[in-house]
Amino acid sequence: MERPGMDSQTLIGIGAAILTTLLQLWFWRLRTHEERSLWLGFTGILAAGSLLAFVTIAIPAMLQAEGFETYRNVGAVIDMVFLILLMIFPVALVITLIVSGIKLIRREGASFRNVLSLGLGLGLGMIAYLIIWSVVRNALSNVPVAGGVFDFIFGFIAVLFFIFGIAFTLYTVSAMIAQIPHYHRHYVAIIVHGAGLMPDGSPTPLLAKRVDKGIEQLHKHPEAMLILSGGQGADEVQSEASSMKTYALAQGVPENKILLENHSATTKENLQYSDAVWAQYRIDHPSKEHQETRFLVVSDNYHVFRALLLARELNIQADGVGSHVSLYFALNALVREWVAYMVLRKQFYNTFTIVLLVIYTMGALLILG
Missing domain, CATH: 1.20.58 (Methane Monooxygenase Hydroxylase; Chain G, domain 1)
Incomplete structure (x- = not known):
């Protein structure tokens, strides 16, 4: 049969x-x-x-x-909801960025840094781009040469918006996933990155949250050391590491669990110098020499992923966890972090843009020909 x-x-x-x-x-x-x-x-x-x-x-x-009619109907509803969310996401993103940007200006002031780097600029830029393109293109509809030039320029900008928008999305999603804890991993040290201090030398609320998160992780990983990393700025009365140590001791952290790195001034130096501090600690404590060196990096939730990217460049094994920051501030700070990431990878993105321009130009010439 x-x-x-x-x-x-x-x-x-x-x-x-x-x-x-x-x-x-x-x-x-x-x-x-x-x-x-x-x-x-x-x-x-x-x-x-x-x-x-x-x-x-x-x-x-x-x-x-x-x-299985009911099952199929439920599946169709889920797919429809997913598609609707995808369609409204760009609009929701622009609105969220604008609202959070306005809130940032109201609460933090219209400083040069806030005005240039907040999401309000990005959101307004997207809207202005769409409006300007349509208005200018309609005005030049009867001018073939100028219209063609504007089509080429704005078309290329649209492609760049699309591609770099994807890059921003991937950066954001990657940053979120990378902060999901690895529950079965062990860390030799928890590195808390410094930030600015108050005029009296105490941690700012932002820095205090970082230290609190580091202490929280120390309780989860009692075998680890706590490395407090941050140098002394020109307007600071002591190093950020020393200020964090005072704060951590007041929270009940034993002094013998704390290591200081008080010379760094950048995120990259935080990692490099903390790695060196741990290397010296291992020399002074031979029982630690055979441990796999993996750090847990603690910073603000919007900043952790870029620190992890830098750690990879430095060949430092590390995971990350972020302290909570208000949404209105975090969204705008995330835009700055993404720009910093683009600068970090500027050689790749410069090359990519040039190659894309060449391909786009050749395609435009073929269409016109």
Whole structure:
């Protein structure tokens, strides 16, 4: 008797299951081995999207002949909600950035840094770009040469907006995933990055939150040391590390659990000098020499991921965790962090932009030809 073969829907379901599994494995491979890149966000989105599609589309398709009408309807509703969220996300992002930017100016003042780097500028820029392009293009509709030039310029800017918008999204998603704790990992030290001090030398509320988060992690990883990292600025009465130590001691941290790094002035130096402090500690304590050196970096939640990217460049093994910052401040600070990341990778993005311009120009010439 001839055996019945599998129908096309079953084959598609099996293929979807294999693809979903491969994407999950790719994501978890990065998550457990090297998550300090934008590939983490890319694979995270793919893994989540493929899993959602498999559960709400592939499985209902395979069960179509079995009468699972309710299941298919629920899956269709979930997919519709997901698509609606995707469509309204850009508008919601612009509105959120504008509202948070206004709130930042009202609470922190219209300083040069706030005005230039807050999300309000980004949100207004997106809106202005769309308005200006449509108005100018309509005004030049009867001028072929000028209209063509503007089409080329604004078209290229649109492509850049799209691509760098994707990069910003991947940076944000990667930063969020990278701060999910690795519960079974052990750390030799917890590095708390410094920030500005109050005029009397005490930690600012922002810095105090970082130290609190470091102490919280010390309780979770009692085998680790607490490295407080930060030098003394020109307008500070003591080093940030010394100020953090005083604060940590007042919170009940034993002095023998604290190491100081009081010379750094940048995030990169925080990592380099703290690594050197730990290296010296290992020399002074031979029992620590055989431990795998992995740090837990503590900073603000919007800043941690860039610190992890720098740690990777320095070949320092580290995970990260962020202290809570108000949303209105964090969103705008995240924009600054992304700009700093672009500067960090400027060679790649400069090359990428030039190559993209060449390809775009060739495509425009082929269309005109």
